[in-house]
Amino acid sequence: MTALPDDSAPTRIPGPAVARLALYLHVLRNYSLRGIAVVSSPQLATAAGVNPAILRKDLSYVGANGVRGVGYDVAKLIGRVSMALHTDDTHTVALAGTGRLGQALLAHTGIGRGFTVAALFDDDPTLIGTTLSDGGPVVAPLDAIAVAGHWDIGVIATGDERAQQACDAFVAAGVRQLLNVTATTLHIPDQTPGVVIRQVDLALELQVLSFQAMHAPDRLGVGNDAGTGSEVNGSKPPRRAAATRYRETMTS
């Protein structure tokens, strides 16, 4: 991921910082919706559940400088972070698996924020040939993935037993960014470079939370307005910030 802070040469933003920047963007958009025009770095850091020093370091990657004693202009910061994360670009997404989770993902993620759901695939005969949203794509059989077209991101929300097949088909279709929400650990052929898989498992997150609660109960704080991803309020950085909420693998 590259960004252009100010007019200097492209800066490589570390993966964990990219995930935290996405979280800051979420918080900032909430502030904007609530009519808040300026935010201090401690406020933003608390809302996002990160250490203020980490926040300032992350924001330095996008060339954002707050005004000392005042804070950051929310609208400008949204612009900076959006540009760095390329959220203004439109990315095409293909979704394999339009069951309960797939339909929930369709309803709640991305649309209008730089993602266009361009294709839907499923093997449920009651879904094939239907559309799940006004003007949306028609659900096609899973077998059609490999021949249907090219997308930026493939989302795999099939039943666990079909996940690897969907993955193989996406890779064969040239897709290099995969979001896997099934419990299946996906394998990519060694000869296929540059495939990134992010795996999200809410049950695993619950296990980690309960483990942390047992081992550090005094560190559990109240919630925050970030909505996602931050577990602890306080002066120390959380042991697991947004950046580590996913399992990510990449073929070389």
Ligand SMILES: NC(=O)c1ccc[n+]([C@@H]2O[C@H](COP(=O)([O-])OP(=O)(O)OC[C@H]3O[C@@H](n4cnc5c(N)ncnc54)[C@H](O)[C@@H]3O)[C@@H](O)[C@H]2O)c1
């Ligand atoms: N990441 C997470 O935290 C999380 C949470 C819940 C579930 N999951 C996983 O997500 C995946 C999808 O879960 P779900 O709740 O959407 O499952 P689901 O049973 O609603 O759908 C799974 C798949 O089976 C298909 N299907 C359902 N009925 C069918 C039928 N009669 N004939 C043919 N196909 C049919 C669906 O259309 C879909 O493709 C699973 O792998 C599950 O383990 C992940």
